Amino acid sequence: MGGHSWFGNLSRQNGYYEHQVSPFQQNLFKGVxxxxxxxxxxxxxxxxxxxxxxxxxxxYLADWAVKENNRHHSKxxxxxxxxAE
Numbered sequence: 367m368g369g370h371s372w373f374g375n376l377s378r379q380n381g382y383y384e385h386q387v388s389p390f391q392q393n394l395f396k397g398v399x400x401x402x403x404x405x406x407x408x409x410x411x412x413x414x415x416x417x418x419x420x421x422x423x424x425x426y427l428a429d430w431a432v433k434e435n436n437r438h439h440s441k442x443x444x445x446x447x448x449x450a451e
Contacts, residue, residue, distance in 0.1 A: 437443055
């Protein structure tokens, strides 16, 4: 298998640096509640103007369609329009 190509010395990379922090020094959730949550709420609020009007429109459209369907299938409507059993 050759002389110098052991697994740990396959090739050289210049300009590549890798830094690691000890697991005991990591603070994974630092800033989640102090900076992360307010930023998330702010960004969500900025997008509300684009999301809420269509959402409200289609919600009320679906609600109207269900009520209209129930009205068209009621006994009173069918009797009035000549579709009595």
